Amino acid sequence: QVPFVESGGGLVQPGGSLKLSCTADITIENYAMAWYHETIGKARDWVATITSVGAPNYQYAVRGRFTISRDTANNILYLQMNNLGPDDTGVYYCNRRYASDADSWGKGTLVTVSS
Numbered sequence: 001q002v003p004f005v006e007s008g009g010g011l012v013q014p015g016g017s018l019k020l021s022c023t024a025d026i027t028i029e030n031y032a033m034a035w036y037h038e039t040i041g042k043a044r045d046w047v048a049t050i051t052s053v054g055a056p057n058y059q060y061a062v063r064g065r066f067t068i069s070r071d072t073a074n075n076i077l078y079l080q081m082n083n084l085g086p087d088d089t090g091v092y093y094c095n096r097r098y099a100s101d102a103d104s105w106g107k108g109t110l111v112t113v114s115s
Contacts, residue, residue: 009109022094039090
């Protein structure tokens with residue numbers, strides 16, 4: 001069973017916004033969670049994290065534009081993405097913080113920023 005199901009991606013113009021959702025099959029409140037970004041030519045890397053107590057952290061490139069949040073009652077992780085640019089294009093995944101390629105991953109959700 002896939003532990004994470006991401007949704008909310010799509011095609012958006014530069015400067016636009018999207019809100020991603022991730023339904024988790026784990027109790028996300030017990031873990032530090034993260035959103036990861038993968039694009040052509042670059043390895044998957046985290047862009048936003050949230051600790052088990054709810055403290056967020058962001059990569060510099062998305063700070064001030066992305067907001068990570070969670071619904072612990074329903075085990076849903078969110079990523080609000082504003083002022084999107086072409087560099088934000090790629091597939092977004094959620095998982096535990098420090099998840100490796102050996103861990104189970106969802107299919108991700110594709111974000112395409114293009115005019």
